[in-house]
Amino acid sequence: MASPLDSGPFPAANSHHARLRVLCEHAEPCGGCPIIGLSYGEQLTLKRGRVVQSVSRYTALELLYTEPVIFADSVTEYRTRAKLIVAPGGKIGLYAKGGGHQIVDIPRCQVLSPSLARVTSLLRRIVSRDEERAGPLAPFDILGSGALRAVDLREVRDRPDGPARVLLTLVLQRSRTADLTQLRVAAAELMAEETLLIGVAANFHEGEAPQILGNETVVLRGATSAPDRVGDSTHLATFGSFVQAHRDQAARVHRMLITALMGGKNGGTRPRILDLYGGSGAIALSLATAGAEVKLVESFAPAVAQAKAAADMQHLQLEAECGDVAGTLRTLSQRGARFTAAVVNPPRRGMSPVARELLSRLEIDTIAYVSCDPDTLARDLDHFARLGFTTTHLRPLDMIPLTDEVETVAILRRSQVPRARVVYEDDDVLVVDKGPYEPTTPQGEYKSSLVVRVRKIQGAEEAVPVHRLDVGTSGLVLFARKPDMVARWSAAFSAATARKIYVVGVRGITPSKGAITRDLREDGVAHPARTRYRRLAVASGHSVLRVIPEQGRTHQIRRHLAAIGHAVLGDDRYGHAPTNRFFEERNGLDRTFMHCVRLECDHPITGARIIIEAPLPGDLRAVLERAGGPGTLRFLDHKNALGTASSLPPPPPDSHHDHGAPIDIQHANETGALPAVNLDPNDTGTLPAIILPDNDRSSRGF
Numbered sequence: 001m002a003s004p005l006d007s008g009p010f011p012a013a014n015s016h017h018a019r020l021r022v023l024c025e026h027a028e029p030c031g032g033c034p035i036i037g038l039s040y041g042e043q044l045t046l047k048r049g050r051v052v053q054s055v056s057r058y059t060a061l062e063l064l065y066t067e068p069v070i071f072a073d074s075v076t077e078y079r080t081r082a083k084l085i086v087a088p089g090g091k092i093g094l095y096a097k098g099g100g101h102q103i104v105d106i107p108r109c110q111v112l113s114p115s116l117a118r119v120t121s122l123l124r125r126i127v128s129r130d131e132e133r134a135g136p137l138a139p140f141d142i143l144g145s146g147a148l149r150a151v152d153l154r155e156v157r158d159r160p161d162g163p164a165r166v167l168l169t170l171v172l173q174r175s176r177t178a179d180l181t182q183l184r185v186a187a188a189e190l191m192a193e194e195t196l197l198i199g200v201a202a203n204f205h206e207g208e209a210p211q212i213l214g215n216e217t218v219v220l221r222g223a224t225s226a227p228d229r230v231g232d233s234t235h236l237a238t239f240g241s242f243v244q245a246h247r248d249q250a251a252r253v254h255r256m257l258i259t260a261l262m263g264g265k266n267g268g269t270r271p272r273i274l275d276l277y278g279g280s281g282a283i284a285l286s287l288a289t290a291g292a293e294v295k296l297v298e299s300f301a302p303a304v305a306q307a308k309a310a311a312d313m314q315h316l317q318l319e320a321e322c323g324d325v326a327g328t329l330r331t332l333s334q335r336g337a338r339f340t341a342a343v344v345n346p347p348r349r350g351m352s353p354v355a356r357e358l359l360s361r362l363e364i365d366t367i368a369y370v371s372c373d374p375d376t377l378a379r380d381l382d383h384f385a386r387l388g389f390t391t392t393h394l395r396p397l398d399m400i401p402l403t404d405e406v407e408t409v410a411i412l413r414r415s416q417v418p419r420a421r422v423v424y425e426d427d428d429v430l431v432v433d434k435g436p437y438e439p440t441t442p443q444g445e446y447k448s449s450l451v452v453r454v455r456k457i458q459g460a461e462e463a464v465p466v467h468r469l470d471v472g473t474s475g476l477v478l479f480a481r482k483p484d485m486v487a488r489w490s491a492a493f494s495a496a497t498a499r500k501i502y503v504v505g506v507r508g509i510t511p512s513k514g515a516i517t518r519d520l521r522e523d524g525v526a527h528p529a530r531t532r533y534r535r536l537a538v539a540s541g542h543s544v545l546r547v548i549p550e551q552g553r554t555h556q557i558r559r560h561l562a563a564i565g566h567a568v569l570g571d572d573r574y575g576h577a578p579t580n581r582f583f584e585e586r587n588g589l590d591r592t593f594m595h596c597v598r599l600e601c602d603h604p605i606t607g608a609r610i611i612i613e614a615p616l617p618g619d620l621r622a623v624l625e626r627a628g629g630p631g632t633l634r635f636l637d638h639k640n641a642l643g644t645a646s647s648l649p650p651p652p653p654d655s656h657h658d659h660g661a662p663i664d665i666q667h668a669n670e671t672g673a674l675p676a677v678n679l680d681p682n683d684t685g686t687l688p689a690i691i692l693p694d695n696d697r698s699s700r701g702f
């Protein structure tokens, strides 16, 4: 079958292009182009490999073919947007390789577009001069003075062959910034010296945040936005809003989406398309230009205003709403809104589980997912599969040549909600592997549930769960085929010889093994409870545990581990909010790191010992690889720690024993889906992985 992502004038492979190697005098120290040493063909192989590896972690995606990477015609001078760090000595460049804070000046950078390179030359001169005479654009020095931390440059062209112009944002340390009058004089001087500059803005950085840009931007002089042509459509570029780094490749993505969602044609019935995470409307405007009626949703208000203005200017059918995607989807689904298709283009962390759930409830047949992170993309595609959307095509594209980054476009079509995956079955019971984000039994705003998917299995039409897992927990759940079989299986699981074994990721480094004995209060009644654990590995300052709860009290593992200061990672009820945020942004963890890896009990009829295992699922494997490198996962796999026939012995006397006060249950907030966490938001914890800004991916490259 021809891929809907094939059509359009993509470049044909040619061996000269594949053999191309870019030489750059800054390559050795500079961290901006980490794979510049490879030929272009090798770079594309590596990028496709990243996508294949991400997808191959999920059983639901095992038949999905990763198409070849669409390569870029230009791999030098392609960058039309760059964020560069300013440092003493007039340096304007990027952090050096290796994770330190050293800045490499890059006056002869190979990837900046000529217009951005020209503006950067001027800035070097002005910054050096202001450093000598303590002017407003003196470079920021953490130990000294100076306010200019970084510059954000974006090139715009109002027509395909039109002249390049540049919008410049000066990122300034707020506490050291000169007054606005002085900054306006500096902006006027820059614009007088460099005719490419059509607008200059100041962005204020508070100093603590690891991101390059701060939250407030003020236009100092010139244009507040400028028309920018990408392929066949024009959007308004503005300071601070998202724009792709490679104009030609961005145009290719737009053409792919038009082909996949509109058959590549104008005319016919006008498709109605929902564009989520729409930015300043680059994708939405290209779809509207091709004849679609588009509704855009974006949380950054200035970008929404630009999208609306660009649509009005061109008399295009575009409704732009400023809001959070999940909130807007909730309203749209309550209203029963209908769309032909949806485009989603979230930031690196992917869509939130609630947004995926709510999108699947809308009346749409096709979703086009544009992603810059294959790991979070694969995680989301796996979830969409359980929500009844099958990924049919996966097309990577080289948006940022010479780096290991890869953009991917996935096409998902509406299908059946799949049956649950059976791990063990006999005449009495089935054991199935529950995915994350689904409740065991129907709950609130969740469209489906595990029991619904189990009852799709022949012979399990009346199945009833013998125990439950929380929505965010994955792993083994035992179902009795008939309601009258539940009692004997509950009894089998209450026996002293039965166990449920979990793999759990927790905050910080726990003792190597231990037992937590604390009453758990439910509805005012204290129930005795004991949870045993053994630490299997440490990954970037956090622990992977094997855990056995001796009872099955509500949230027993989560409550007990939080009580000894080692909350489960991703636990939004009992956990540590800053650590959870860090793990979501950096490692793609968007649920509790808990997986029921093994069930053991004596069969109540035959007496045979039943031992059933389900390996750690793809999303948690990806988190472990990102947090601890491939070594952690290999070590755990090698030790069969993620599921073996051996059992965990009771903790010996020298291990850590906690006998603390009773613990109350915490209740979810009103939505039930995303409970609030009542923790001090300023507490970033003590773990270096959380607070070191040099771990910030966004500050390593451009």
Ligand SMILES: C[S@@+](CC[C@H](N)C(=O)[O-])C[C@H]1O[C@@H](n2cnc3c(N)ncnc32)[C@H](O)[C@@H]1O
Pocket (backbone or CB within 6 Å): 241, 242, 243, 244, 276, 277, 278, 279, 280, 281, 282, 283, 297, 298, 299, 300, 303, 323, 324, 325, 326, 345, 346, 347
């Ligand atoms: C990768 S950009 C995509 C922009 C746009 N589709 C384009 O091609 O230019 C992601 C955008 O999502 C927005 N965003 C992030 N989280 C959001 C949320 N929860 N709700 C709405 N927009 C969000 C960001 O402000 C950003 O503009």
